[in-house]
Amino acid sequence: MPRYPILQVDAFTTSPLGGNPCAVVLDADELTDETMLAVAREMNLSETAFVCKSSTATARVRYFTPAEEIPMAGHPTIATSFGLVSSGRVKLTGEKTFITLQLNVGPIEVEITSSKKEVRLITMTQLKPQFLTKHQPSEVMPLFHLTEDDLLPDAQVQTVSTGTPQLMVPVKGLNALRRARMNVAAYEQYKKSSDFFSPHLFCLSGATPAGRTFARHFGVPPDTLEDPFTGSATGGMAAFLWHYGLLETPIFNAEQGHWMHRPGIANVEVVGPRNDIHAVKVGGSAVLVLQGELIL
Numbered sequence: 154m155p156r157y158p159i160l161q162v163d164a165f166t167t168s169p170l171g172g173n174p175c176a177v178v179l180d181a182d183e184l185t186d187e188t189m190l191a192v193a194r195e196m197n198l199s200e201t202a203f204v205c206k207s208s209t210a211t212a213r214v215r216y217f218t219p220a221e222e223i224p225m226a227g228h229p230t231i232a233t234s235f236g237l238v239s240s241g242r243v244k245l246t247g248e249k250t251f252i253t254l255q256l257n258v259g260p261i262e263v264e265i266t267s268s269k270k271e272v273r274l275i276t277m278t279q280l281k282p283q284f285l286t287k288h289q290p291s292e293v294m295p296l297f298h299l300t301e302d303d304l305l306p307d308a309q310v311q312t313v314s315t316g317t318p319q320l321m322v323p324v325k326g327l328n329a330l331r332r333a334r335m336n337v338a339a340y341e342q343y344k345k346s347s348d349f350f351s352p353h354l355f356c357l358s359g360a361t362p363a364g365r366t367f368a369r370h371f372g373v374p375p376d377t378l379e380d381p382f383t384g385s386a387t388g389g390m391a392a393f394l395w396h397y398g399l400l401e402t403p404i405f406n407a408e409q410g411h412w413m414h415r416p417g418i419a420n421v422e423v424v425g426p427r428n429d430i431h432a433v434k435v436g437g438s439a440v441l442v443l444q445g446e447l448i449l
Contacts, residue, residue, distance in 0.1 A: 157181060157447040158240065162232035165382040165409075165417035165437035172410065172417035172437070173382040175232035176201040178447055179240060181215075186222070192447065193217035199372075199380045202229040204237070210255035212237065219375040223350065224257040225316030227384015227419075227435055230277045234263045235439035238272055245270055258316045264436075274420070276436030279315035279385070282392035286312045286348050293322060296340045297354065297371075303329040305356070309397065312349045313389035315433050319370075320352040321386075321393045327367060330356050331412065335371045335378075351376075353386035357399065363418060364408030365400070366390065381410035382417035388433040395423040396430060407435075 158179040166172030176196040181189070181203035193201040200216045200223070207213035214233050216226045234252060237243040243252055243265075250265040258280060266274040288310040290301045304310070305323035312318050324330050333354050340352075355368035368390065370380040387407045394400045403423035410417040418437065425431035 155183070155449050157184070157449070159445055159447040160236045160240065160441060161443035162235050162439050163442055164228040164231040164235070164439045165384065165419050166415075166440060167438045169440050169442045171415050172439075173228040173380065173415065174198050174442070175229045177229075177233050177236040178203045179236070179242070181205050188449065189215065189217050190222070194219045194375065199377050200226050200229045202233045204233060207255045210260055211243065211252040213255045215257065219377075222257070223317055225261070225279075225385055227277065227279075227387060228382055230254060230261060230263065231275045231384060231437050231439050234265060234275045235272055235441070238265065239441050245272075256316070272439070274436050274438060276420070276434050277384070279388040279433045279435060281315075281432055282389060282396075282430050283314045283318075284311060284396065285314060285318060288312070288320070288347070292343065293320070296336050296343055297322070297333040297352070298336060299324065299329060299333055303332075305399075308399070311393065312347070313393050315385065315388040315392060317385045318349045319386040319389045320347075320349040321390060322352055322354045323393075323399070324354055324356050326356050327358050327360070330354055330367065330369055333369060335373070337373055341373060351386070353383060353390055355390050359406070360408045360411040360416070363406055365405035366394070366407045367411070368407065368409045369412075370409070379413060381413050381415040382419070383409065384419065384435050384437070387419050387421060388435045391421045391423050391433050391435075392430050396427050398427060
């Protein structure tokens with residue numbers, strides 16, 4: 154039976170069993186699309202990453218949720234980069250090691266910061282943000298059992314993409330965010346005619362003093378109902394907040410997952426002026442929690 158090395162890495166955390174877990178399947182070149190999707194269903198995590206050879210980048214990587222392949226994702230990029238180092242496929246070259254991952258959206262640059270041959274921080278540079286459809290709060294807020302009064306005053310609801318389009322829903326504070334729960338039937342109907350992959354609800358308060366923002370990210374079966382930490386949407390959120398003047402500084406800490414007992418934190422930097430953002434950098438730590446073989 155074919156065997157493939159597999160790791161499970163918790164991203165955006167320094168502690169095992171925190172942040173967002175990702176399964177990373179190495180040497181996956183011979184796996185078919187159907188097998189990759191089946192493995193993602195078997196892992197039953199937000200995403201599973203499949204690492205293949207590349208002639209133009211450090212590795213070619215594909216990301217699957219239990220429902221489908223997606224073009225780009227944040228925590229799998231952090232997890233995959235950590236997995237490449239921990240498996241010996243990438244050698245640390247000093248305090249800073251730079252690699253490139255070829256994703257479906259194109260090449261993504263990753264900076265690995267290390268000390269004493271241990272990875273300290275992994276930072277991905279997401280794509281130039283695209284500001285897409287603006288949505289009516291009167292239609293969107295009830296999808297999460299919220300009202301227009303729960304929206305951050307004078308804020309937009311908009312689809313933003315730094316690789317994967319996400320619905321950005323800024324709310325007034327932690328109380329509104331805690332009350333949010335998805336009306337699945339209404340949400341699925343609304344999503345059919347829209348341009349986003351999944352919704353990102355957030356506020357301008359951290360769950361702890363370390364955070365400037367706190368967020369929740371929802372899904373529908375067979376995907377996970379809530380994501381512990383969403384790196385791609387964190388990039389889109391940062392671009393949204395900076396573009397609309399809702400942040401005083403383009404560098405901040407984003408928190409997510411604390412209410413799921415999987416606290417995660419990312420270092421975020423928006424690159425460029427508010428009216429012409431060039432890219433968003435999203436960085437976090439990672440830890441290896443499982444390693445073994447996938448037997449198919």
